[in-house]
Amino acid sequence: MSLPAAKSPYVGYRFPAEVISQAVWLYFRFPLSLRMVEEMMAARCIVVSHETVRQWALKFGQEFANRIWRRLPRTGDKWHLDEVAIRIAGIQHWLWRAVDQTGLVLDVLVQSRRDKQAAKRLLRKLLKRQCRAPRVMVTDKLPSYRAAKREVMPGVEHRQHKGLNNRAENSHQPTRRRDRRVKRFKSPRQAQRFLSAHSQIASLFHLRRDHVTAIEYRAVRARAFEMWADTSGVAAAA
Known part of the structure; x- marks a missing residue:
């Protein structure tokens, strides 16, 4: 007997998972206000209010951060x-x-x-x-x-x-x-x-450029984006 598929956290939302994930990532990854995120989404022809972005951040920020914490390498001593x-x-x-x-x-x-x-x-x-x-x-x-x-x-x-x-x-x-x-x-x-969620999302993209080639850096960055897509459920929802 097969196990039932996990319920998507985006059920009931008007916007697709890719849009919500992108807005949450922008807000926690960069020093952007809610209105700045709203404007950046508008530049991609996605009309969403800053209040909606705030609700998304409250709903998904810590949840994504907890998932990232469980997937990151074991911390040092x-x-x-x-x-x-x-x-x-x-x-x-x-x-x-x-x-x-x-x-x-x-x-x-x-x-x-x-x-x-x-x-x-x-x-x-x-x-x-x-x-x-x-x-x-x-x-x-x-x-x-x-x-x-x-x-x-x-x-x-x-x-x-x-x-x-x-x-x-x-x-x-x-x-x-x-x-x-x-x-x-x-x-x-x-x-x-905010800082509890921000610290873990920032850790995922804590990519050091020193002592690595451009090709190595891009490979590490690509893996970080892959983990974010998996963490936020976009890969499964795509």
Whole structure:
């Protein structure tokens, strides 16, 4: 007896899967506002409102990100942690981010504080998601990391040095670019929801150009697009 085919997530939508997938990809992949995505779709003779794009992003963004997470290679055993200030509705918050030694984003967490409790919350969230502790943890010299690690991961090697943590600091750049070019986040919940999806979609297209030929780079990029098509269900719906 054959198993029933999985129900398409696009059932009931007026637009085809290819259009919805493209709009969601544009919104999360590049520092574009909803109205910018609307205009780019209009350039392809696809009339869709920015509010519809917003609903698509809410519906499919995290779902696609979760699928990508399950398909990406196993993360490394060296974690780089960093925090950066962001303003949400005029109030300063902190975006905590963790990446491995290859630059793959492990997780992000928006918090209002930059103390030991905030660092502990990040470490516990990482352990729950990764299901294992790292071999090495690299941070800047913020004392909160050392205090939190002592309680949550006492046996892990901890290196604190500003110059060693460029990997995590560089990972903040896409968020900074978006913050400059697009309207700021309106609430911590909105920021967390967007950045959680954005980090995984960005990881899929985290394609390094250094030390590879143009042919090799295009091959890696083609595989990323293939995974996106499979993840978003476009390949199955085509």
